Amino acid sequence: MLATIKKTSRHRLSWFLLALSALALLASGLYFQYGLNLQPCIKCIYIRAAFAGVLLAGLLGFLAPKHDFLRLVATALWLISAAIGLYHAVQLVNIEQTLAAGGFSSCALFAEFPAWLALDKWLPAVFEVTGSCGAVDWQFLGLSMAYWSMLILAAYLLAALIVLIGQAARISDNPYR
Template structure:
């Protein structure tokens, strides 16, 4: 399995597929915001940043998937973004549960990006906070957007970890040898 994963990570089409899925998630978030008028909270924006990080990782690897250093950089960014997104999605699920149980909680109203990465200032249409945390306006199969984001980020994280671990396996040059 690890040899197959490593071999796939050295080809362009799996990285293109990763880029397309991350882009699809970004576009879905923008559709919910601009077409359905579901305004993103701070946690939603941070989850968008995580999807953007995965997209960036895939684009980085697309440049030269056979380059070991570039592939490791892309895998590290992919894994880090997925873990960050998983953390933010879990936080949002927790907020939703507290509010559903009648509790009270709040979250920040403004993004706290570092000055060297002021995404909310550079691309406010994508990364500006316009909503508050905890409102469950949409569900599918009994999961909110935060719940689905948690599932997706966990899947991205497990995939990235497996592919990262596969980089330490050897691929035989002779296809007839095991």
């Protein structure tokens, strides 16, 4: 089974589908912001950055899926991006639940990206904070955007872990196995 996972990760289609899914999620976030005028909070921006990291990992893996080192770096980037995004999505869901229960919660008003990765300065139309945390302006099947992001990022994290574990498998060149 691990060999099958490793073989699958050595094909461009797998990495293309990963990049395409992350691009679709980024595009939907931008549609919510600019099409439906739902302004993103700081946690939403961090989640958006995590989806951009998954997109970058998919593109990196797509470049050379048979190159072991590059595939491992792409998988690590995918794993780290999904984990960071999941962390922020869980925090945002907790803020929404606190506010829904009548409590008080707040979050920062400005993104705190590292100086070497100032996404809010480089691409303000995509990564600038324009809203506040906790507002549930959109739901699908009774779940907020933050909750859906949490589920998607958890799935990305699980998939990245499975792919990372699969890299330890040996692939036999014997055609009779």
